[in-house]
Amino acid sequence: MKHIFDFFANETDYPDLDSAGAVERLSRAIQCRTIDRGEDTDSGEFEKLHALIRESYPALMAGATFEVIGRHSLLITIPGSDPALRPCLFMSHQDVVPVVAGTEDDWTHDAFSGAVADGYIWGRGALDIKDQVFGVLEAADYLLAHGASFARTTYLAFGDDEETLNKGARAIAAHLQSQGVTLEFVLDEGFGKIENAANYGAPDTYISLVDLMEKGYADLELSVKSAGGHSSRPFGGTSLGHLSQAIARIVESPFPVKLTPVMVGAFKALAPYITEEPLKTLVQDVDGNADAIAAYCHGVPALFPYTCTTIAPTVIRGSSAACNVMPQDMSAVVNFRIAEGETVEELLAHVKAAVGDDTVDMRFLQCNDPSATARTDGYGYAKLLETMQRYFEGVVFAPSQTAGATDAHHYEIICDTCLRCSPFMTTPEDSARGVHGTDERLAVRSYVQGIRALIHLMTAACVHP
Numbered sequence: 001m002k003h004i005f006d007f008f009a010n011e012t013d014y015p016d017l018d019s020a021g022a023v024e025r026l027s028r029a030i031q032c033r034t035i036d037r038g039e040d041t042d043s044g045e046f047e048k049l050h051a052l053i054r055e056s057y058p059a060l061m062a063g064a065t066f067e068v069i070g071r072h073s074l075l076i077t078i079p080g081s082d083p084a085l086r087p088c089l090f091m092s093h094q095d096v097v098p099v100v101a102g103t104e105d106d107w108t109h110d111a112f113s114g115a116v117a118d119g120y121i122w123g124r125g126a127l128d129i130k131d132q133v134f135g136v137l138e139a140a141d142y143l144l145a146h147g148a149s150f151a152r153t154t155y156l157a158f159g160d161d162e163e164t165l166n167k168g169a170r171a172i173a174a175h176l177q178s179q180g181v182t183l184e185f186v187l188d189e190g191f192g193k194i195e196n197a198a199n200y201g202a203p204d205t206y207i208s209l210v211d212l213m214e215k216g217y218a219d220l221e222l223s224v225k226s227a228g229g230h231s232s233r234p235f236g237g238t239s240l241g242h243l244s245q246a247i248a249r250i251v252e253s254p255f256p257v258k259l260t261p262v263m264v265g266a267f268k269a270l271a272p273y274i275t276e277e278p279l280k281t282l283v284q285d286v287d288g289n290a291d292a293i294a295a296y297c298h299g300v301p302a303l304f305p306y307t308c309t310t311i312a313p314t315v316i317r318g319s320s321a322a323c324n325v326m327p328q329d330m331s332a333v334v335n336f337r338i339a340e341g342e343t344v345e346e347l348l349a350h351v352k353a354a355v356g357d358d359t360v361d362m363r364f365l366q367c368n369d370p371s372a373t374a375r376t377d378g379y380g381y382a383k384l385l386e387t388m389q390r391y392f393e394g395v396v397f398a399p400s401q402t403a404g405a406t407d408a409h410h411y412e413i414i415c416d417t418c419l420r421c422s423p424f425m426t427t428p429e430d431s432a433r434g435v436h437g438t439d440e441r442l443a444v445r446s447y448v449q450g451i452r453a454l455i456h457l458m459t460a461a462c463v464h465p
């Protein structure tokens with residue numbers, strides 16, 4: 001197996017980049033406990049982060065406007081000289097998730113220490129996603145400090161509640177829309193990993209993904225009513241039995257398995273590298289064999305979420321505290337991730353037909369359709385791919401989708417190319433363990449390489465030649 005560093009290229013670009021200073025600033029950013037807790041949020045931690053940004057990037061502060069939107073979201077505008085060019089927007093989020101209670105001592109270095117040790121920057125937010133917030137700031141400040149003149153207006157936009165309510169990004173997008181802004185492209189957090197493509201039948205190839213869309217999301221609450229009573233007289237069954245039956249019917253009525261347009265694109269991009277059967281033969285005609293490819297992927301745990309609307313019963317409430325007492329009113333929540341091309345409305349119709357029982361009440365606690373799919377035939381995608389290939393040589397960048405949620409879809413109202421891709425590369429193991437988990441850390445070398453990629457992309461996309 002190769003290591004991610006084996007793919008790093010052009011690390012001698014921008015030789016005067018202040019890597020040590022950049023690492024120090026990211027470390028200080030991690031020390032700000034920017035956790036969104038709704039009404040109970042500690043604003044002081046966000047203010048500390050804003051102060052750090054203001055004092056750390058003098059060239060950016062001199063050449064750009066700095067606005068706080070909503071509670072703590074930030075919009076930094078670098079004005080471009082050519083009004084004919086549509087602006088672009090580099091985004092991610094300032095907030096981080098809390099440390100799971102009871103796991104504080106499992107961390108090698110305290111979660112909010114921002115320790116720099118063993119070649120890594122450690123702490124909550126190192127991967128999700130203060131690296132991209134500060135990496136974007138480093139890149140813009142570097143360019144302005146070197147006298148770059150921006151032709152294209154460039155926005156740096158950092159929400160404050162991506163992990164919770166997503167109001168910040170929505171407010172920034174609405175603010176720009178009200179000014180009549182439309183964007184050439186948006187770059188948000190994304191895959192940020194280099195991994196072996198064995199799951200795709202290409203064990204000799206290493207890939208990274210550019211997510212073009214995100215699946216839809218729905219929490220559907222099911223409720224049943226019952227007076228309860230003595231369990232020796234369960235005429236008509238109990239509410240627990242009734243609710244369980246509804247859940248079982250949903251789980252046993254899966255959604256169609258199919259290769260969505262984004263995944264058709266992914267397999268076309270990967271086809272030349274696929275050496276293992278059955279995919280090797282199937283991808284010779286991706287369109288013609290789409291159903292067979294989808295059926296195969298459906299059985300691969302890592303690819304399964306990309307093949308269908310997924311069904312995950314997650315919560316059940318109201319069960320009886322005593323073995324001989326029947327439960328009264330009960331409810332459950334089933335979480336769905338909705339496939340590209342399907343809708344919340346279709347989901348509800350499918351679930352109602354599966355349950356076939358009007359006495360089970362259903363309501364969405366939260367839901368949204370899948371995002372739009374970003375264009376890949378335009379300027380933004382081409383510039384991003386060219387940049388990523390320059391700094392991560394030999395990695396195949398394939399279009400894909402995220403099964404989770406990001407803030408990028410809020411910008412769909414003003415942009416048809418919302419791309420999710422992080423140039424701060426980590427290993428699949430570090431990502432799985434650290435993101436929302438324990439020992440979140442980013443290699444110093446990955447951080448500096450990501451900044452180079454952002455300087456290159458900003459130069460290519462936004463600066464006068």
Ligand SMILES: [Zn+2]
Binds near residue numbers: 128162189
């Ligand atoms: Zn994130």
